[in-house]
Every structure is written in C-alpha cells, then in structure tokens.
Amino acid sequence: MITIDQLRALNGKPHYMGLGVVKYPFRKNQSYHFYSDKAKVLVEDIHEHRFSFTSNVIKGKLKNYIYDICGANPASTLRVERGECAPDVKRDIIASNINLIELCTFVTEPGQEYHIHYTTLHRIECLTTKVITLLNKELPFAQTTPRFITDTANPSVCAFSEPKPTKECWEIIEYTLSDK
Helix, strand or coil, X not given: CCCHHHHHHCCCCCEEECECXXXXXXXXXXXXXXXXXCCCXXXXXXXXXXXXXXXXXXXXXXXXXXXXXXXXXXXXXXXXXXXXXXXXXXXXXEEECEEEEEEEEEEECCXXXXXXXXXXXXXXXXXXXXXXXXXEECCCCCCCCCEEEEECCXXXXXXXXXXXXXXXXXXXXXXXXXXX
C-alpha cells in the first residue's frame, strides 16, 4: 500500500470529482483514485471515456455495471449526450428516448484489475466505504469527447461543479489510506 508521503513525493495535484472520488494524477497516463464516504457523490451518470484504461484495485471492492443501447423506447426519459464534462458546458444530444440495457456486472477486489474500452458505457459502485484504484490510461486518447447517458426526468449536475480545495483533497486521501 502506498503511503501519503510516497504520494506527495510524486508531485501530483489531487482534485475532487463529483463521482465520489479524489483523483491524484501523477503522470500523463496514471492516477490514483480515492473513493470514500468523505467524497460526496454528486452524479452517477452512465458514461464512457475518451480513452481505454486498466484499473487495478488497491483497497476495497468495486462493482462495475456495463451497458449498451438497444434501440428506442418512446416511454424512456433517457438520452445520449456527447461533450465535455465541465460546468456550464452544453453537450450535444445524440439520441433521445433510448432503450438502455444492462449487459453485465462484475466485482473487482484488491490485487485484481479490469480493462474498460473507451466505447464501453459503464458506471461504478463502491461496495466498501473506502476504495483505492490505480488507473492506467492508454495514450493517445481515442476520442475528444465521451458519451453520457442522462435522464431528462432526473437532471444531473456536472461532476466538476463543486470543486474542493487541495488541502481537503489531501485530507480525504489520507482518510482513505487509513484503516480507521
């Protein structure tokens, strides 16, 4: 297990993201992710990434849900948007009234890793109060903007809409590393 001093020596800068995580990027393609009950979840949109990645679980248990779009459903309030995940950014609506299906789920525990292709629609759920992962992005990024599944009946906020100061991010990281 990495220590707080070893993390600080990597010279990265942590930042909070409203998916309930403090990210600590320390190389262009690597970052630690610290999920805990101290990092509030603002949004849980199903999404894809600009890049494919491998995630290694260091601590805790993480459940992935994998989805696909299977046609349309006139009664559905779900839609596909493409664009940046940033405050006050308008995303393009790609499709409305989509029929979203859950393809599978899987649980990853400490010492295990999983790979997500950049076109995979997914979301995660922490099964323990503290989860730490090491994420390795494949470079170069495969696309400039990812897709998000949003629900028009339950509008979501941007994951970056409530930033936390760096000092608070370090406190969350230290808490997540602890066994308390």
